[in-house]
Amino acid sequence: MMIAFVRYLSAGLIALMVARASGRRIEVARDDRLGQVARTALVMGAMTALIAALGMVPMAKAVGGFLIAPIVSGLLGILVWREAPTLPRLVGSALSCLGAAILMRPEAGIELGSVFALVGGALLGTYLAATRGARSQTDALSTLAVQSLLGSAMLAPFALAGGLPLLTPALLVGVLLLGSLSAACHFLTVAAYQRADAAQLAPFLYFNLITAMAVGFLWFGETVTPLALLGLVAIALGGMATLVDPMRLRDLAIPRVRAA
Numbered sequence: 058m059m060i061a062f063v064r065y066l067s068a069g070l071i072a073l074m075v076a077r078a079s080g081r082r083i084e085v086a087r088d089d090r091l092g093q094v095a096r097t098a099l100v101m102g103a104m105t106a107l108i109a110a111l112g113m114v115p116m117a118k119a120v121g122g123f124l125i126a127p128i129v130s131g132l133l134g135i136l137v138w139r140e141a142p143t144l145p146r147l148v149g150s151a152l153s154c155l156g157a158a159i160l161m162r163p164e165a166g167i168e169l170g171s172v173f174a175l176v177g178g179a180l181l182g183t184y185l186a187a188t189r190g191a192r193s194q195t196d197a198l199s200t201l202a203v204q205s206l207l208g209s210a211m212l213a214p215f216a217l218a219g220g221l222p223l224l225t226p227a228l229l230v231g232v233l234l235l236g237s238l239s240a241a242c243h244f245l246t247v248a249a250y251q252r253a254d255a256a257q258l259a260p261f262l263y264f265n266l267i268t269a270m271a272v273g274f275l276w277f278g279e280t281v282t283p284l285a286l287l288g289l290v291a292i293a294l295g296g297m298a299t300l301v302d303p304m305r306l307r308d309l310a311i312p313r314v315r316a317a
Contacts, residue, residue, distance in 0.1 A: 060235075061105045062209055062216035067236025068243060069205030076198055083202045092187070093203055099184035100243075101208040106177030113170025116273035117281050120265050121289040122160055122174025127262055127296045128153045129182025130189075137186065149298030156291025159284060188247065197248035201240060263293050 076083050085093055103126075110119035128150050135142045157175055222228065249261075266289060273279035281289070 058105065058212055058216040059219075059222060060108050061101070062212040063232045064104075064235050064239045065101070065205040065212065066209035067232050068240040069202055069209060071236055071240045072198060072202035072205060072244070076202060081198060083199045084196075085199060085203055093200075094207065096184055096187050097204045097207045098211065099180050099187065100204060101211055103177045103180035103184060105212070106173045106180065110170045110173035110177065113173065114168055115279040115281060116277065117266065117270040117279065117289065118160065118285055119170060119174045120269035121285075121292055122157065122171050123178040123181065124262055124266060124289075124292050124296065125153055125157055125175060125178035126182035126185060128299065129179050130185040131182075131299050133183060133186035134189075143301075145301035146299045149295040149301075151295070152298060153292045153295030156288045156293075156295060159288030159291060188251070197244050197251060200247045201244045205240070205243065263296060266293060 073083065075081075103123075107119060107123055110122065113119075131146055132150060135146065160171060270281065273281075
């Protein structure tokens, strides 16, 4: 809770400084204030769950469980935005659910870290779907500042319940770096989802898995079991499968048939 709190507090303060330096105002549409609070709660829950998972299971496993977010976002697109439930989406969702089940390995005892990762992924998918619906409400910098500061306020009672950590120069530098990375990531994510559909952006989330496996192995000496790797691959393939557009495939196939 303390890590999540300082992450978003520092990110919010950085966003305010950027806005002040650039002469931009931090604004939230009056008719979107409740929505902003709801989206903030979702992203705070998602990131706090991921941070908890990272302390319990290998990095690749935590990030892999988190990658069910595009599936959740796609399913909510069907239920909420009335998008067509195409066969690729249904097959991809089933494949990712199978991968999540393999990753959790219920027969070997469910790891709490894997549960946190999957819950975080579900919350993030809901957040992405909600952000898509609010793409025209608030600019990305305002969203970053408001969600970071509001989120840190939501987390403060839990983070500060055990008292303040010992403030050292190393801690302050770490907080500054964490806040800067968090601000950049949050800003780019919001800006991307305000400019493109979730289906177009979903593949980029799977770069997280490659990075997590590399960093986990090189920095922390973590390894992934063959069965866990199978589950991660199934989740990724399921997410990629949901991107297949049957109409585009048909359009590509028709010229070939005519040529033949």
